[in-house]
Amino acid sequence: MNKNEVLFQEIIVQVNALIDSEKIVDLNEYIDELHPRDISEILVDLQEEKQIRLFEILPLEVAAKVLDDLDSDMFTTILSKISIDHKKRILDLMSQDDMVDILSDLSEEKRHEIINLLDKELAQDIKELLVYDEDSAGGIMTTDFVVLSKDITCYAAIEYLRENAPDAETIYYVYVVDKNDKLVGVISLRELIVSRPNTIIEDVMSEKVIDVNVNDDQEEVARIVSKYDLLAIPVTDINGKIRGIITVDDIIDVIQEEATEDIYKFAGTSEAESEYLEDIKFFPKVISAVKARLPWLLITLIGGTLSARILGKYETTIKAYAAVSFFMPLLTGMGGNVGTQSSTLTVRGLATGHIDQKNALKTITQEMSIGLTVGLICSLIICIVAYLWIGDFKLGIVVGIAMAANMLTAATIGTLVPIVFKRLGVDPAVASAPFISTTLDITGLTIYFTLTTALLLKFS
Amino acid sequence: MNKNEVLFQEIIVQVNALIDSEKIVDLNEYIDELHPRDISEILVDLQEEKQIRLFEILPLEVAAKVLDDLDSDMFTTILSKISIDHKKRILDLMSQDDMVDILSDLSEEKRHEIINLLDKELAQDIKELLVYDEDSAGGIMTTDFVVLSKDITCYAAIEYLRENAPDAETIYYVYVVDKNDKLVGVISLRELIVSRPNTIIEDVMSEKVIDVNVNDDQEEVARIVSKYDLLAIPVTDINGKIRGIITVDDIIDVIQEEATEDIYKFAGTSEAESEYLEDIKFFPKVISAVKARLPWLLITLIGGTLSARILGKYETTIKAYAAVSFFMPLLTGMGGNVGTQSSTLTVRGLATGHIDQKNALKTITQEMSIGLTVGLICSLIICIVAYLWIGDFKLGIVVGIAMAANMLTAATIGTLVPIVFKRLGVDPAVASAPFISTTLDITGLTIYFTLTTALLLKFS
Numbered sequence: 001m002n003k004n005e006v007l008f009q010e011i012i013v014q015v016n017a018l019i020d021s022e023k024i025v026d027l028n029e030y031i032d033e034l035h036p037r038d039i040s041e042i043l044v045d046l047q048e049e050k051q052i053r054l055f056e057i058l059p060l061e062v063a064a065k066v067l068d069d070l071d072s073d074m075f076t077t078i079l080s081k082i083s084i085d086h087k088k089r090i091l092d093l094m095s096q097d098d099m100v101d102i103l104s105d106l107s108e109e110k111r112h113e114i115i116n117l118l119d120k121e122l123a124q125d126i127k128e129l130l131v132y133d134e135d136s137a138g139g140i141m142t143t144d145f146v147v148l149s150k151d152i153t154c155y156a157a158i159e160y161l162r163e164n165a166p167d168a169e170t171i172y173y174v175y176v177v178d179k180n181d182k183l184v185g186v187i188s189l190r191e192l193i194v195s196r197p198n199t200i201i202e203d204v205m206s207e208k209v210i211d212v213n214v215n216d217d218q219e220e221v222a223r224i225v226s227k228y229d230l231l232a233i234p235v236t237d238i239n240g241k242i243r244g245i246i247t248v249d250d251i252i253d254v255i256q257e258e259a260t261e262d263i264y265k266f267a268g269t270s271e272a273e274s275e276y277l278e279d280i281k282f283f284p285k286v287i288s289a290v291k292a293r294l295p296w297l298l299i300t301l302i303g304g305t306l307s308a309r310i311l312g313k314y315e316t317t318i319k320a321y322a323a324v325s326f327f328m329p330l331l332t333g334m335g336g337n338v339g340t341q342s343s344t345l346t347v348r349g350l351a352t353g354h355i356d357q358k359n360a361l362k363t364i365t366q367e368m369s370i371g372l373t374v375g376l377i378c379s380l381i382i383c384i385v386a387y388l389w390i391g392d393f394k395l396g397i398v399v400g401i402a403m404a405a406n407m408l409t410a411a412t413i414g415t416l417v418p419i420v421f422k423r424l425g426v427d428p429a430v431a432s433a434p435f436i437s438t439t440l441d442i443t444g445l446t447i448y449f450t451l452t453t454a455l456l457l458k459f460s
Numbered sequence: 461m462n463k464n465e466v467l468f469q470e471i472i473v474q475v476n477a478l479i480d481s482e483k484i485v486d487l488n489e490y491i492d493e494l495h496p497r498d499i500s501e502i503l504v505d506l507q508e509e510k511q512i513r514l515f516e517i518l519p520l521e522v523a524a525k526v527l528d529d530l531d532s533d534m535f536t537t538i539l540s541k542i543s544i545d546h547k548k549r550i551l552d553l554m555s556q557d558d559m560v561d562i563l564s565d566l567s568e569e570k571r572h573e574i575i576n577l578l579d580k581e582l583a584q585d586i587k588e589l590l591v592y593d594e595d596s597a598g599g600i601m602t603t604d605f606v607v608l609s610k611d612i613t614c615y616a617a618i619e620y621l622r623e624n625a626p627d628a629e630t631i632y633y634v635y636v637v638d639k640n641d642k643l644v645g646v647i648s649l650r651e652l653i654v655s656r657p658n659t660i661i662e663d664v665m666s667e668k669v670i671d672v673n674v675n676d677d678q679e680e681v682a683r684i685v686s687k688y689d690l691l692a693i694p695v696t697d698i699n700g701k702i703r704g705i706i707t708v709d710d711i712i713d714v715i716q717e718e719a720t721e722d723i724y725k726f727a728g729t730s731e732a733e734s735e736y737l738e739d740i741k742f743f744p745k746v747i748s749a750v751k752a753r754l755p756w757l758l759i760t761l762i763g764g765t766l767s768a769r770i771l772g773k774y775e776t777t778i779k780a781y782a783a784v785s786f787f788m789p790l791l792t793g794m795g796g797n798v799g800t801q802s803s804t805l806t807v808r809g810l811a812t813g814h815i816d817q818k819n820a821l822k823t824i825t826q827e828m829s830i831g832l833t834v835g836l837i838c839s840l841i842i843c844i845v846a847y848l849w850i851g852d853f854k855l856g857i858v859v860g861i862a863m864a865a866n867m868l869t870a871a872t873i874g875t876l877v878p879i880v881f882k883r884l885g886v887d888p889a890v891a892s893a894p895f896i897s898t899t900l901d902i903t904g905l906t907i908y909f910t911l912t913t914a915l916l917l918k919f920s
Contacts, residue, residue, distance in 0.1 A: 035668065037688055162654050171650050172632045172691070189649055190631055194622050208495065226716070228497055229709035231632070231691060248708050249689035255712065256686070259719035260808055263726065267804030267893075268797055282826065289830045290837075293801050297834055300797050304790025305845055311786040318782045325778055325785045326771040329901045330764025332789050336796070337728060337760050337894045341753050344727030348720055366742065370749045374757055377750075381758075385765055433727075433893055434797045441789045 011038075012045050019050050028057055036065035044074060052081045064093035072105035079114070088117050096122075097142040097250060100129045104139075129244075137221050138214035140254065141235045141244030145170070147177045148201055150184055155197035161189070170247050175234050176205045183234055183242045185209055211236045214243055221246060222254040262351060265427075266344065268296030268434035296434040303438030307445050314449045317456070323390055324452050327382075327399050328445070334378060334403060335410040335444040336437035342367045342414030343436045350418060350428045357423070364415050371411020375404040398455045402448040409447065410440050471498075472505050479510050488517055496525035504534060512541045524553035532565035539574070548577050556582075557602040557710060560589045564599075589704075597681050598674035600714065601695045601704030607637045608661055610644055615657035621649070635694050635702055636665045643694055643702045645669055671696045674703055681706060682714040722811060725887075726804065728756030728894035756894040763898030767905055774909045777916070783850055784912050787842075787859050788905070794838060794863060795870040795904040796897035802827045802874030803896045810878060810888045820879050824872070831871020835864040858915045862908040869907065870900050 011034075018027040031039060031054070039058070043051050043066060055063060055078055067075060067090060079087055091099075091114065103111050103126065111130075115123050125143045132138025146164050148157050161171055174192065176185040185205035195204045211234045212221050225233050225248060235244045269292045311318070318325050346363065349355030355363050379400035386396035414436055418428035471494075478487040491499060491514070499518070503511050503526060515523060515538055527535060527550060539547055551559070551574065563571050563586065571590075575583050585603045592598025606624050608617050621631055634652065636645040645665035655664045671694045672681050685693050685708060695704045729752045771778070778785050806823065809815030815823050839860035846856035874896055878888035 033668070035670070035688060158653060161650075189653070190621075193618060193649070193653070208493070210495070226709075226712045228495060231708065248691065248712075249686075252686045252689075252708075252712065252715065255715055255719075256812070259715075259722075260812065262719075263723055263804060263808050266723065266726070267800050269801050269805070282822075282829075286826060286829045286833060289826075290833050293798075293830070294834055294837065296801075297794060297797055297838055300793045301790070301838055301841060304787070304793050305842075305849075307789040307793075308786040309849075311789070312783075315782045318785055319779055322775045322778045323772075325788070326768040327764070328785070328788055329767040329771070329792050329905060330761070332792065333760045333764050333767075333898060333901055334757060336897065337757055338753075340727050340893055341729050341756075344723060345729070348723050352716070352720065362742075366746060366749075369742075369746045370753070373746060373750050374754055377754065378757055378761055381761060382765075389765075389769075433800055437796065437897075438793060441793055445789060 008041070012042060015042055015054065016046070016050065019046075019053050024057060027054070031058065036062050037069060040066045040069035043070070043078075048077065051078060056082060056086075060089055061093055063090045065095075067091075067102075068095045068098035070102070072102050075102050076106065076110060084117070091117055092119055092122060095142065096125060096129065096144050097140060097246075100126060100139070101134075104130060104134055132214060135218050136214065137212045137216045137218065137235045137246060138244070140218055140221070140250050141214070141246045143244045145175070145234075145242075145245040147175050147181075147242060148187070150176045150178055150200075150202040150205065152201055153197065154192050154195045154199050154201065154204065157187075157192055157201055158197075161192075170232050170245070173230075173232050173245075175209070175242055175245070176201055177242060181242065182240045183209060183211060183236055186234070209234065211242075212246075213238070218254045219258050222251050222258065225251045226255070262348070262429060265429040266347065266432050268432045269293045296432065300434050300438045303442055307441050310442065310445055310449070314453060317449060317453045321395070321452070321456060323392065323395055324398075324449075324456070327386070328448070330382070331399075331403060331406055331448050332437075332441045332444050335406045335440040338371055338374065338407045339410035339414035339436045339440045340433050342371065342411045343418055343431050343433075346415045346418045347428045347431060350422050355419070360419050364412070364419070367411045367415040368408060371408045372404070375407030375411075378407065379404040394456065398452050401455070402451045405451065406440075406444045406447050409443055413439060413443065468501070472502060475502055475514065476506070476510065479506075479513050484517060487514070491518070496522050497529060500526045500529035503530070503538075508537065511538060516542060516546075520549055521553055523550045525555075527551075527562075528555045528558035530562070532562050535562050536566065536570060544577070551577055552579055552582060555602065556585060556589065556604050557600060557706075560586060560599070561594075564590060564594055592674060595678050596674065597672045597676045597678065597695045597706060598704070600678055600681075600710050601674070601706045603704045605635070605694075605702075605705040606631060607635050607641075607702060608647070610636045610638055610660075610662040610665065612661055613657065614652050614655045614659050614661065614664065617647075617652055617661055618657075621652075633690075633692050633705075635669070635705070636661055637702060641702065642700045643669060643671060643696050646694070669694065671702075672706075673698070678714045679718050682711050682718065685711045686715070722808070722889060725889040726807065726892050728892045729753045756892065760894050760898045763902055767901050770902065770905055770909070774913060777909060777913045781855070781912070781916060783852065783855055784858075784909075784916070787846070788908070790842070791859075791863060791866055791908050792897075792901045792904050795866045795900040798831055798834065798867045799870035799874035799896045799900045800893050802831065802871045803878055803891050803893075806875045806878040807888045807891060810882050815879070817883070824875050824879070827871045827875040828868065831868045832864070835867030835871075838867065839864040854916065858912050861915070862911045865907050865911065866900075866904045869903055873899060873903065 014030065015027070018030060039062065043054060046054060055066070058066060067078070070078065103114060106114070115126060118126065129138070129141070129143065146161060148160065152160070157174070161174065172189050174187055174189065175183055176187060178184050185202070185207050186209040187201060187205040191204060210224060210228055210230065212224060214235050214237055221233065230248065232245050232247045234242050235246060237243050269289070346355060346367070349363065382403055383396040383400035386399050387393050390396070417436065417439070418431040421431055422428045474490065475487070478490060499522065503514060506514060515526070518526060527538070530538065563574060566574070575586060578586065589598065589601070589603065606621060608620065612620070617634070621634065632649050634647055634649065635643055636647060638644050645662070645667050646669040647661060647665040651664060670684060670688055670690065672684060674695050674697055681693065685706070690708065692705050692707045694702050695706060697703050729749070806815060806827070809823070842863055843856040843860035846859050847853050850856070877896065878891040881891055882888045
């Protein structure tokens, strides 16, 4: 446990003690010092009955922010225990995009139950947002935003924000629309303030507004926000009408989610697992994990069977030189590692844009040079080890040569496969560890046994 | 190439044509429509001589933003070709944190050369920032920020921002200090605007300001900014004095950098490689990659030698039943995959906080159940395959049992090792693919040969 975890455990103990001793005033004071995000974390750690005790004393605004952070299970549990009236007031204060996130994980029935509690306008917004794909710009945007008409003055604009700002999720960028609600520009709150009060918005706004379409993939949205260092990005429909905005805090969530997905894919399991990381129960979770992982294991199963068939052809060699087979795991292990190193760098490089079609050849040459260098070093070591241990100089040389050849091949295939996949329009992440190491087992064993059979026969 | 790449290639062709035909006015107009970030990308793609032609016509502010995005090599190349006077004016407009990033990659001599061109105050700031560790809060912060005194009115504050804002990197959060420059609160620009003009800052500011220390690790800073959805975070020294701020765009860079590092570590190579992904030349790059990867390969080399020794003990079994050895790559491959899947999920879960000491036991049970399930499915398949192919029912059963046992062990070790490492204070990422698969090769082969030798002898 690091410092933060220790501190957190102390807070939990304190909160539990205050609830147990019914010191509600003290609890109130204590909780008042904490950030809503911390209160959510505390809540998750309490017993169910205490969760309600704590939640009920939270000020409405804090309670709404706490709900924003909960997963759909906790959300339902908490709401089922408080009065309808209290529930209504809190729900109306929740952040739209977070509510949509939670609602989309609920059953149809429960979703309707919640939506029916909302005020009419909010209910309408939420229903509209629920239509979009969860991973699209529409699925992560909020409709809590303010727009300015291009014809008003900066003074009027600031007055307008002063009155309408409390409802909006962010006003650091204010989007400017024409009379048809078409997005025509953007002005930052900062520019509004430093401009002369009687200037017309149209004259100071920037017309170069970067926007995304409601159907754009969230990964593409994250790429744009991160590239242009934006705090928010407007989301428009096909007619150029602004439909919502996405703020940078949601983009950070997307980036982290996508990184986790990439890492999972790489290990040969799907993103389906990450989505349910905390939410679901034991057995459904095991089953969904099995479903996600089994396809990759079947690839290895088929590959391994192929390897077995190849080895079958060299039965004579194995019977004559059993020592040759002793080095098989070493050979496949080394090939697998070198291949995984190269393929990981390539897949990540393609994802971040550091590797593209332009420098693909350079990357391949580089990885081949690296593979050859580490291959020669390791083969020299294994020559010596094999000689000292088995006392068979011939075998040492053969294993060494096979290993160097194998590692060079592994680096080449590890780099080439993701690049070729990308070119063919296949997700390079498919060239994951299981896929690459299975492929390399087959090529590696073929190289090894072709070489050993040929060389050992020659030497004999 | 996707749509964006095609678009980008068209822009490059256009820019090249305009430079070739010396249509400077048209080029100016064309470039004026582009975001500085796009101009940086275009610049990187041009021939050196054309780079200067394009850079020279950029307005000073745009030129400064373009420099912000370049790597240290391009930065030096471009600056070496333009007049000292022009250089001075552009450098003074650069973003401080980006300049520090670039300067820290330059040689001592070149760094001094650049710093000597800066205006005195900026030079002082930059020198101070260069002292901090590159991966610390101090290393990524900027000193381009404004603070407000707690005693002034909101009206005076807005007036102050109006005058001083253009210099500051962000003013969306304004930090409030007492007369000793100690950080005492924060107020958002939005709150400033919606407050009554004659309110004293101290009465409307929030005292719950979340800050970090100059020496805090950038990863910890990113965790805090992302947890609390901040747009910027103040950086204080040991006396609580504010020394700088870090904006969310830099946090996004940190998050992406750390994700890449995690992925690299996972594949058994160090973060050292990622830092130099684009910057350095061919040979130094190959050498640094070899240095980063070799340690992991040596682990496999030692593990593989151990495997070979273990197999040596079963020479009789192998000579008698060569078919047993045919299934070795399949056994180790399956074990490696299952182990990699479990360890990846665990390492990532520990990094994101989804797995902690509290639910560690649950995670282990879950992964063991998953390992057992996939193990039973795969072993059933391989029983049938071995029987159909080799026609040896005994061997099929033996291989099947060994595989199920092996996959269960692999899932257990893959989950347990990172959790134990974390508990011991070792970076769980050390339990990377090479480490896990090498360990599993050894346990897997031991299980396989113990079982096959025992069972085949029994059956015979």
